[in-house]
Amino acid sequence: MAKLRICYGDEVKLLDGKEGIVKYIGHTDFFPGRTWLGIELHTNDGKHDGKVRNRVYFNCQENHGIFVQSKEIAVVLKSKEIDKEIPLDELVYVNNYGKGRVRFVGQTMFDDTGIWYGIELLQRDKRAAKGNTDGTIDNIVYFKCENHCGVFVRSNQLRLVGMNKKKKKRKRKKDYSI
Incomplete structure (x- = not known):
C-alpha cells in the first residue's frame, strides 16, 4: 500500500x-x-x-x-485548496536557509495567527543562515532536531524541492550522414 x-x-x-x-x-x-x-x-x-x-x-x-x-x-x-500543500517529511527549500524536511505543520503557542511549518535543516551552506531552534520554543516541543538545525517559517518561505525547475531539452544533433 x-x-x-x-x-x-x-x-x-x-x-x-x-x-x-x-x-x-x-x-x-x-x-x-x-x-x-x-x-x-x-x-x-x-x-x-x-x-x-x-x-x-x-x-x-x-x-x-x-x-x-x-x-x-x-x-x-x-485536499484543501490552499496556496501550497506541503505534507510532513516533504523535502523543501527554505528561503535563506537551504534544504530541509517538514517536521511540523500547524498552529503554535508562540503565534496562533495561521499555519507554521517546522523545518529540520539538512544541507548546511556556509552562506545560509543558521537555524534558531531544536524544534522546541518556550518549552513546547513541536518537533525534534539538533540545536540550531531547525526553523519555523510560513508557507511563502518554502518551495518543494524539484518545483519550478525547467526541464532542459536536449538538442538533437543533426544527422548529416548519407
Missing part, C-alpha cells in the same frame, strides 16, 4: 469510518517521540476540543477533536 500524502487542511476518512479535517501535524506532550495528526471530526465522536493537558494543539468544538497516527487514515477524501 502506498503511503498517503496527508497535508494540513485535508479532509480524511479514518479506518474506523470517522471523517474530519487535519488541523495539526507534529509532536505532542502526551505521547512524545511520535508524529500525530490532530483531526477535527465532523461528528461529536471525538475526545476533546483540540486542547489536551492544558495545551492547545488546534481549535474545534468540544468532543470533535481526536489525535491519530497516519497509519489510521484510510483515505484522503479532499
Whole structure:
C-alpha cells in the first residue's frame, strides 16, 4: 500500500469510518517521540476540543477533536485548496536557509495567527543562515532536531524541492550522414 500524502487542511476518512479535517501535524506532550495528526471530526465522536493537558494543539468544538497516527487514515477524501500543500517529511527549500524536511505543520503557542511549518535543516551552506531552534520554543516541543538545525517559517518561505525547475531539452544533433 502506498503511503498517503496527508497535508494540513485535508479532509480524511479514518479506518474506523470517522471523517474530519487535519488541523495539526507534529509532536505532542502526551505521547512524545511520535508524529500525530490532530483531526477535527465532523461528528461529536471525538475526545476533546483540540486542547489536551492544558495545551492547545488546534481549535474545534468540544468532543470533535481526536489525535491519530497516519497509519489510521484510510483515505484522503479532499485536499484543501490552499496556496501550497506541503505534507510532513516533504523535502523543501527554505528561503535563506537551504534544504530541509517538514517536521511540523500547524498552529503554535508562540503565534496562533495561521499555519507554521517546522523545518529540520539538512544541507548546511556556509552562506545560509543558521537555524534558531531544536524544534522546541518556550518549552513546547513541536518537533525534534539538533540545536540550531531547525526553523519555523510560513508557507511563502518554502518551495518543494524539484518545483519550478525547467526541464532542459536536449538538442538533437543533426544527422548529416548519407
